[in-house]
Amino acid sequence: MGPGAPSQAMLDAVGALRRGGRLVDVGGMSAPISVNMHQLMCAQISLIGSLxxxxxxxxxxxxxxxAGTLDLSVFDHRVFPLDQVNEALALAERRVGGFVNVVVRP
Incomplete structure (x- = not known):
């Protein structure tokens, strides 16, 4: 789940689990979710976070x-000079995840 993902998507994923199911969240969804703990307990469902x-x-x-043995070409670096820090912050705020790195270079 990315930072802009709706909490309903996570709740739908929990609802799709069968008894004993495990949901591992490897994203960065920032919205809080409310889960039905009775449903999780009775169905032995686990929610697991990942670092x-x-x-x-x-x-x-x-x-x-x-060493040059790791391919970093998947990353999209958006580099801003220090005098454009506000533009960099605006981009960081509206990006929806993925591999976009916002960098401010002094």
Whole structure:
């Protein structure tokens, strides 16, 4: 789920789970959701959050990037000079996720 995703999409995913189902959220949905805990308890449904990777895994990825063995071409970098920080913030606020990185370079 991305930052702009509607909470109903998460609730629909929970509703689609069968008894003993597990939902793992690896996105960054920022909207709070209200879940029916009785439904989760009676159906033994689990909601699991994910941090994507550990610190050690992040260090390994940084080392691979430095060595040139990690393909970073999927990322879309939008670089702004410091005097355009307001434009950068506006883009960061309206982006809907994905691999767009907003960078302010001093």
């Amino acid at each position: 994507w990777f550990t610190v050690a895994e992040g260090q390994d990825m940084a080392a691979m990037a430095a």
